Amino acid sequence: MGKAFVLLLMMFMVAGCSNSGRSYVDSEMAETLEVEILPNASKMFTYRLRWPEKHIPSHIQIARNGNNPERGFAQGGVDVGRGTYERLLANTAYVVEHSGYCRDGFFELDRSISRYHLWVRGECKDSATEADRQSFGSGQTLTSGRWGKP
Template sequence: MPIKSISLTLLSCVCLMACSSTIDPAQLAGTLKDKLSTHIAADGLKLFTYQARLMDNRQRSHELREPMTADYPQRYPSQDPRQQQRLYQEQAAILELWEKQVELGLNKTLEMTQYCREGYFELSRNISEDKGEIRGECKEGANEADRQKFKQF
């Protein structure tokens, strides 16, 4: 599959997802792996690290790699600045949607676990094309129920 077709396909998906007001988690069902790591300090400080990763990244990168043929040099992106700018914008739009999905995953996970009941302060964020990590501190301190539920081993 040529790179141009893949880019157009991804752009179409981005446009469709961007048109909706929220991102449906079901769209990534089976392709997303996430993990919430918690830590409660002795003074009650509640910290967490949320990590999300796309499971099909190896498959996607394999599909992008095609065998070398006589016309291989023509498969590189054009040196035309307008085409390079368009490609950059497509990649930025995809990254923005992925970042929103990571945020949504974090918020849903915190809601389900009730770890940060009063919200959180974001300490750091690292988002790349196939994985994301958000570290934070809960606004409330830990109570005894939190210490039992989120016990560290």
């Protein structure tokens, strides 16, 4: 029994190590990184996960039918909970690093978390180099093709 437990524990560890820790990227949400290099060499960004507009309800409906409690509730989006903020920050850190935009991490300046739109506004800890300016220009919006999906 002891060997089986150790083997099972090792399998969970390997599975855990193979996961990049990213969330929501296998959903219909669009993932973007808006970058802006300021004249003083500060590198600003906004990382976004957004549900497609056509799937976002235009108003909130309240279910009033006791026989069908699910009727009236929108499908899709993020199930916002206690871990949503941490998962959003993990995604942000992955994207700014793997896109080559922030080499030394970032400072979070602002954020918003809702069912259909999550974003983090931040500033890289490192300043822009000439290579950064050539690669990113003064600003652009990058999509997941730039950093790839895990």
